[in-house]
Amino acid sequence: MARPKAYDGTAMLDRAMEVFWARGFDGTSIQNLVGKTGVNRGSLYGAYPDKRALFLASIRRYLELVVEDNVRRLLAVEPAGDAVRQFFLQLVEAPPERLRRGCLLTNSAVELGMEDAQVAALIRGAFRRVEQVFCARLVEAKRVGQLTDGVQPEALARLLITVLQGIRVMSRVGADRVAMRDAVKSALSGIKTAATHAYASGRGAARHSGHSKSGRTRRARAKQVVPVR
Amino acid sequence: MARPKAYDGTAMLDRAMEVFWARGFDGTSIQNLVGKTGVNRGSLYGAYPDKRALFLASIRRYLELVVEDNVRRLLAVEPAGDAVRQFFLQLVEAPPERLRRGCLLTNSAVELGMEDAQVAALIRGAFRRVEQVFCARLVEAKRVGQLTDGVQPEALARLLITVLQGIRVMSRVGADRVAMRDAVKSALSGIKTAATHAYASGRGAARHSGHSKSGRTRRARAKQVVPVR
DNA sequence: TTCATTATAGAATAACCGTTCCAAAATGCA
DNA sequence: TGCATTTTGGAACGGTTATTCTATAATGAA
Numbered sequence: 001m002a003r004p005k006a007y008d009g010t011a012m013l014d015r016a017m018e019v020f021w022a023r024g025f026d027g028t029s030i031q032n033l034v035g036k037t038g039v040n041r042g043s044l045y046g047a048y049p050d051k052r053a054l055f056l057a058s059i060r061r062y063l064e065l066v067v068e069d070n071v072r073r074l075l076a077v078e079p080a081g082d083a084v085r086q087f088f089l090q091l092v093e094a095p096p097e098r099l100r101r102g103c104l105l106t107n108s109a110v111e112l113g114m115e116d117a118q119v120a121a122l123i124r125g126a127f128r129r130v131e132q133v134f135c136a137r138l139v140e141a142k143r144v145g146q147l148t149d150g151v152q153p154e155a156l157a158r159l160l161i162t163v164l165q166g167i168r169v170m171s172r173v174g175a176d177r178v179a180m181r182d183a184v185k186s187a188l189s190g191i192k193t194a195a196t197h198a199y200a201s202g203r204g205a206a207r208h209s210g211h212s213k214s215g216r217t218r219r220a221r222a223k224q225v226v227p228v229r
Numbered sequence: 230m231a232r233p234k235a236y237d238g239t240a241m242l243d244r245a246m247e248v249f250w251a252r253g254f255d256g257t258s259i260q261n262l263v264g265k266t267g268v269n270r271g272s273l274y275g276a277y278p279d280k281r282a283l284f285l286a287s288i289r290r291y292l293e294l295v296v297e298d299n300v301r302r303l304l305a306v307e308p309a310g311d312a313v314r315q316f317f318l319q320l321v322e323a324p325p326e327r328l329r330r331g332c333l334l335t336n337s338a339v340e341l342g343m344e345d346a347q348v349a350a351l352i353r354g355a356f357r358r359v360e361q362v363f364c365a366r367l368v369e370a371k372r373v374g375q376l377t378d379g380v381q382p383e384a385l386a387r388l389l390i391t392v393l394q395g396i397r398v399m400s401r402v403g404a405d406r407v408a409m410r411d412a413v414k415s416a417l418s419g420i421k422t423a424a425t426h427a428y429a430s431g432r433g434a435a436r437h438s439g440h441s442k443s444g445r446t447r448r449a450r451a452k453q454v455v456p457v458r
Numbered sequence: 459t460t461c462a463t464t465a466t467a468g469a470a471t472a473a474c475c476g477t478t479c480c481a482a483a484a485t486g487c488a
Numbered sequence: 489t490g491c492a493t494t495t496t497g498g499a500a501c502g503g504t505t506a507t508t509c510t511a512t513a514a515t516g517a518a
Contacts, residue, residue, distance in 0.1 A: 110339040
């Protein structure tokens with residue numbers, strides 16, 4: 001019936017998201033978007049009413065792709081305390097250009113949070129989501145004795161989402177990696193590693209010997225973890 | 230010899246700094262600056278070669294006024310641990326509009342950190358400065374027994390500067406104050422209050438009874454603080 | 459008072475912004 | 489093979505941007 005689209009809507013959105021991620025909302029011109037997506041001006045305005053709508057869609061796409069991937073990684077590791085620790089270690093050890101790019105949510109929070117209520121609400125929701133995943137895993141960690149006495153999962157989760165944002169800011173100006181490692185170390189000081197703990201309690205002779213074939217071993221041991229004192 | 234200036238250079242810079250603080254670099258037009266400072270276009274360009282130079286000067290002014298004031302407040306309180314704690318409590322309990330405005334350094338780090346090396350270096354330096362003040366006070370706190378065993382002053386200082394940035398981001402999107410309080414509580418969990426400690430060790434009957442007239446009392450008691458266990 | 463010098467106010471400039479518009483191209487159905 | 493319909497590429501538009509330029513005003517020294 002009609003002429004078919006020459007572009008893929010999802011691919012276009014992904015590219016747009018990357019441009020906004022790298023250059024910010026104000027820093028991205030329609031020309032930039034046309035160039036990076038390969039999609040024409042008219043087609044862009046055919047798909048979205050204006051620049052802001054495309055930006056909002058980009059943020060939502062970011063939530064689907066990046067944030068949910070982070071959530072998955074947080075949920076994939078056992079025991080729970082190690083999942084949280086590993087998450088932050090990977091963050092801090094990421095390649096420099098990855099760190100410099102920062103996070104679309106952090107960048108947008110700072111750039112538009114004060115003037116665009118809808119953007120602010122979207123980002124606030126994402127922060128809460130991650131905080132709750134942190135919290136869930138920390139509750140679990142507490143249950144298996146991976147939290148130092150007196151550490152409250154919710155309060156620590158709220159520290160962690162804050163530290164995550166702080167690292168995004170620091171790495172934007174090329175902060176020292178060693179300093180960020182220290183920050184993470186302090187933030188995670190209330191979380192015991194399963195390995196260390198098993199070692200400390202003299203139970204794990206072959207602790208952390210690479211990949212355990214069964215997959216049950218790690219989990220099973222995690223459930224055995226008990227507070228030291 | 231020549232016509233005298235009709236404006237005060239320092240006052241002009243202060244106003245410019247406030248505009249950049251509130252609206253960011255890209256978000257601030259020369260027109261905005263002319264309006265808010267009351268100084269004419271030509272005079273602006275007479276004082277600074279271009280917008281970026283005025284922005285750099287604004288950041289340096291911010292360091293003098295705001296950052297150094299924070300440093301002073303961190304150094305003014307005794308004992309050291311309480312200074313750090315009070316600093317973060319005041320931060321989190323600030324009025325909403327003050328929180329929303331955020332920090333010029335945080336905002337600029339995110340907006341320009343990736344593309345302007347000079348801005349990035351300036352901000353990195355400021356972060357380091359505050360980190361070192363944190364560290365100095367934490368070393369002091371450790372000396373008087375205000376740090377939980379095993380807490381390393383430097384590592385904790387690096388957490389604190391990161392948390393400070395994180396809170397700046399969170400508050401930009403209007404994050405829940407309760408959540409920020411929790412984050413701070415967790416971040417400060419390794420620092421004991423002198424009051425609590427004195428109380429716990431049964432030494433402080435008249436602890437914190439308003440203003441002590443001598444000024445020596447608080448300081449003297451602070452030096453008596455000793456680890457609990 | 460007259461002159462040299464600088465500040466001032468605002469017009470002018472050229473580039474770029476987001477958005478709109480339009481003619482040409484490309485398709486599936488009749 | 490036409491026709492209806494939609495995409496496409498790019499020109500056009502009005503507004504804003506940072507910066508430059510110019511004519512005028514204001515001053516202290518001579």
